[in-house]
Amino acid sequence: MAIRKQIYTWELNGDGGDGTDITHYPRAGESHSIFYGDFGNVQAGKQTGFVKEDQFIVIEKMASKPGISANSYTVEGIAPNVNLTKWLPNMFVNIVIDTTNYYQDPQNVYGVGVSGTASPYPREIQEQPYYDLWPPIYVLPFQTIDIRYTLYNDITLSAGAGVWNIIPTTTMLAAVYVEYTLYDGTDAMMAQKLMRLGIPVTVGTVENYRRLLLENKGLETDTFKHYLALMESERKREEKERNNQGLARYNDYTSQD
Amino acid sequence: MSLRRQCYEWRNISDGVKTSFLNGYPVNSVGDVNTTGFLANQPVDIFIGDVGNNIDIPGQLKAFQYVVLDSIAVFPPTLHAQIYVGTTKYFQDPDNVPSRSGGISGFIVPFPNGARWVDSAGGVTNIVNTDYTDGLKPAVIIAPGQVWGVQVTSSFDIASVTNTATEQQIQKCFVKYLLIDGGDAIVARRLLDAGWPLTVENIWKYKQDILKTHLYAGLAPLPTEVVKAKRKV
Numbered sequence: 001m002a003i004r005k006q007i008y009t010w011e012l013n014g015d016g017g018d019g020t021d022i023t024h025y026p027r028a029g030e031s032h033s034i035f036y037g038d039f040g041n042v043q044a045g046k047q048t049g050f051v052k053e054d055q056f057i058v059i060e061k062m063a064s065k066p067g068i069s070a071n072s073y074t075v076e077g078i079a080p081n082v083n084l085t086k087w088l089p090n091m092f093v094n095i096v097i098d099t100t101n102y103y104q105d106p107q108n109v110y111g112v113g114v115s116g117t118a119s120p121y122p123r124e125i126q127e128q129p130y131y132d133l134w135p136p137i138y139v140l141p142f143q144t145i146d147i148r149y150t151l152y153n154d155i156t157l158s159a160g161a162g163v164w165n166i167i168p169t170t171t172m173l174a175a176v177y178v179e180y181t182l183y184d185g186t187d188a189m190m191a192q193k194l195m196r197l198g199i200p201v202t203v204g205t206v207e208n209y210r211r212l213l214l215e216n217k218g219l220e221t222d223t224f225k226h227y228l229a230l231m232e233s234e235r236k237r238e239e240k241e242r243n244n245q246g247l248a249r250y251n252d253y254t255s256q257d
Numbered sequence: 258m259s260l261r262r263q264c265y266e267w268r269n270i271s272d273g274v275k276t277s278f279l280n281g282y283p284v285n286s287v288g289d290v291n292t293t294g295f296l297a298n299q300p301v302d303i304f305i306g307d308v309g310n311n312i313d314i315p316g317q318l319k320a321f322q323y324v325v326l327d328s329i330a331v332f333p334p335t336l337h338a339q340i341y342v343g344t345t346k347y348f349q350d351p352d353n354v355p356s357r358s359g360g361i362s363g364f365i366v367p368f369p370n371g372a373r374w375v376d377s378a379g380g381v382t383n384i385v386n387t388d389y390t391d392g393l394k395p396a397v398i399i400a401p402g403q404v405w406g407v408q409v410t411s412s413f414d415i416a417s418v419t420n421t422a423t424e425q426q427i428q429k430c431f432v433k434y435l436l437i438d439g440g441d442a443i444v445a446r447r448l449l450d451a452g453w454p455l456t457v458e459n460i461w462k463y464k465q466d467i468l469k470t471h472l473y474a475g476l477a478p479l480p481t482e483v484v485k486a487k488r489k490v
Binding site: 067068070071072103104105115117118120125127128133158163200 | 260261263265266270285286287289290313315328370373383386422423426464465467468472473
């Protein structure tokens with residue numbers, strides 16, 4: 001399994017209490033990791049993401065729970081059993097590779113990232129995304145990766161308003177979703193080779209490169225001539241294409257003589 | 258990280274003390290969501306307009322940066338967005354005057370796409386972006402050194418809300434752009450000179466072509482004087 005489409009989700013649910021436990025709910029305005037932070041369902045080992053020497057990662061999608069206003073919550077039940085059933089976290093997500101933040105604001109200062117309203121998870125009909133992570137992000141061997149969220153609606157402060165008694169464990173308060181492709185083993189080597197050649201690293205290009213290598217297996221002494229012929233034919237094809245498109249220049253015509 | 262998909266999101270939320278909040282977003286809680294109002298038909302700069310979340314200075318590109326601004330969205334539908342680069346505004350009326358309504362409205366590019374809207378009669382609808390699903394085509398290209406920004410204009414007076422602002426009462430504007438910097442900015446310059454659109458794919462292709470050209474150069478026959486030269490080793 002050398003190329004695998006991976007997902008990672010982080011969720012923060014209620015604790016069954018009233019929402020005042022600061023060990024369970026992150027404070028607003030602080031950024032925390034979805035991998036090793038102190039809140040939500042982080043990895044048991046609490047380690048940051050690390051790309052091993054035989055791995056190559058392409059991050060393709062990142063989303064979080066949408067919603068802005070803390071006043072647009074939903075409760076059910078009668079006191080003293082009023083349950084919070086819907087909460088808008090007003091959250092942003094950022095990617096950090098080694099020590100570099102991916103997102104910056106228009107004045108070239110690190111920003112808080114992309115909001116759940118722009119890139120929502122879970123995705124609903126009335127919340128279609130405007131943001132897509134294109135081009136994708138390459139994470140190279142020996143680099144560390146962290147994905148950090150910041151909530152701007154404070155749950156513990158809101159609990160003080162007394163509009164609910166219980167935040168059930170079934171109520172999802174915040175969530176982050178990450179989708180990436182993991183190349184490992186020989187596929188990671190091919191991914192690196194493609195990246196150095198300036199070719200986009202996708203499942204298609206890596207598989208194509210593997211096919212090329214297998215086709216040429218065993219040629220050895222003839223390999224050079226074979227590649228030369230391949231490139232020559234490619235050059236001719238491109239020249240022909242340029243002629244057809246009307247893009248050919250003087251040099252193109254003289255090279256055909 | 259020389260090609261990065263960036264975004265900026267503006268809301269008219271303040272901290273309840275000042276009308277704007279610099280370099281970030283204010284912390285809110287139930288019963289403490291404040292918005293800043295502004296007048297109808299008065300453009301408000303989303304970067305430095307002193308309403309909602311702002312930054313210190315307008316967007317200005319460094320010598321090695323290009324920005325390809327390809328998507329914009331606003332909410333509620335009565336809000337309009339206008340892009341400006343230097344002193345030029347993007348949306349204009351047929352008489353060549355910058356859009357009097359203030360640019361593209363949330364009826365066309367609602368944020369988020371499919372946003373729920375309650376009209377003045379109390380009717381509830383979900384507004385969907387179908388005309389600009391691929392963003393601005395062609396995209397707005399902002400060159401090194403240029404100053405850019407986005408202004409929002411409301412068709413109606415927007416009142417300030419103290420503590421009780423709900424999702425429907427928050428004015429929003431979202432901008433998505435591709436930031437090209439470093440070596441890729443040089444590639445971008447070459448593509449622009451040749452009249453090609455600045456897209457991720459074109460930049461990749463150009464870089465591949467450069468590499469391919471170098472490979473061909475390496476395979477070309479050596480000049481005669483080099484071939485016939487005496488070997489030193």
